[in-house]
Amino acid sequence: MTVTRVDKDVDALTLTLVADFTAPVERVWQLWADPRLLERWWGPPGYPATVEEHDLTPGGGVKYHMTGPDGEKYGGWWRIASVAPPTSLEFSDGFADQDGKPDPEMPVTTVRMTLTGREDGTRMELRSVFDTREQMERLAEMGMVEGMSQAAGQMDALLEG
Amino acid sequence: MVVDGLDEADRAVDRLFHALADATRRDMLRRCGRGELSVSRLAAAYPMSFAAVQKHVTVLERAGLVTKERRGREQLVRTDPDAVARARRALDALESAWRARVDRMTGLLSEEEGGQEAPDTG
Numbered sequence: 658m659t660v661t662r663v664d665k666d667v668d669a670l671t672l673t674l675v676a677d678f679t680a681p682v683e684r685v686w687q688l689w690a691d692p693r694l695l696e697r698w699w700g701p702p703g704y705p706a707t708v709e710e711h712d713l714t715p716g717g718g719v720k721y722h723m724t725g726p727d728g729e730k731y732g733g734w735w736r737i738a739s740v741a742p743p744t745s746l747e748f749s750d751g752f753a754d755q756d757g758k759p760d761p762e763m764p765v766t767t768v769r770m771t772l773t774g775r776e777d778g779t780r781m782e783l784r785s786v787f788d789t790r791e792q793m794e795r796l797a798e799m800g801m802v803e804g805m806s807q808a809a810g811q812m813d814a815l816l817e818g
Numbered sequence: 819m820v821v822d823g824l825d826e827a828d829r830a831v832d833r834l835f836h837a838l839a840d841a842t843r844r845d846m847l848r849r850c851g852r853g854e855l856s857v858s859r860l861a862a863a864y865p866m867s868f869a870a871v872q873k874h875v876t877v878l879e880r881a882g883l884v885t886k887e888r889r890g891r892e893q894l895v896r897t898d899p900d901a902v903a904r905a906r907r908a909l910d911a912l913e914s915a916w917r918a919r920v921d922r923m924t925g926l927l928s929e930e931e932g933g934q935e936a937p938d939t940g
Contacts (some may be wrong), residue, residue, distance in 0.1 A: 674916050785912055
């Protein structure tokens with residue numbers, strides 16, 4: 658199993674996740690650094706992502722939207738705080754409004770991602786922190802597209818099986 | 819605690835479906851949805867033992883559908899989770915989003931590898 662450790666700290670509003678890949682560091686880094694690859698893993702199934710802007714330099718950012726099954730577009734943005742290719746990236750991760758502008762009412766998380774080379778591949782450590790408790794609760798109240806579509810996928814599999 | 823990723827997600831879904839698959843438990847959710855209820859008040863509403871009602875409440879609690887709080891000698895059950903439960907749900911949502919992303923990353927990496935090592939494709 659790829660995800661080897663998960664730690665959730667409710668008081669610190671923090672999720673820490675450790676994943677091990679068999680690929681070398683440079684290949685895992687490319688999943689973040691190549692916008693065409695990023696599009697293929699960022700959004701949940703049925704919500705393909707289109708990356709419009711992609712500049713992984715401090716002060717730069719990523720602008721993207723996901724397209725739902727009904728054609729509805731869900732925008733998002735990253736703001737890069739620091740970057741050290743090919744091993745670390747720190748950015749704010751938020752939602753955008755219909756015009757692609759950052760939506761101040763939507764939750765923002767700060768993500769720190771580090772890659773470490775190992776004998777048999779790469780360890781990715783990810784730390785995601787909510788800016789405020791209010792924002793964190795907001796996410797819980799929102800649709801949780803990902804969780805629901807996963808549950809739906811599992812139901813489909815059960816029904817087909 | 820180290821838990822196997824997909825298994826844990828599967829178990830959470832299992833717990834949810836199992837909790838909702840019982841008519842008594844669905845009725846309990848409806849009753850608690852109109853406000854918090856003590857386990858003893860809840861038990862009075864059903865032709866079953868206090869222990870049996872408690873078992874149902876435990877199943878609902880494990881599925882994350884209700885929270886239970888002790889106040890004095892009473893155990894209060896409510897469907898509206900407190901702030902800590904909401905925060906936990908947000909972290910759970912974030913966790914499942916990132917687990918799914920990691921799975922897709924793994925898929926992409928093995929796909930690239932396959933492309934390089936399988937000249938007989940096409």
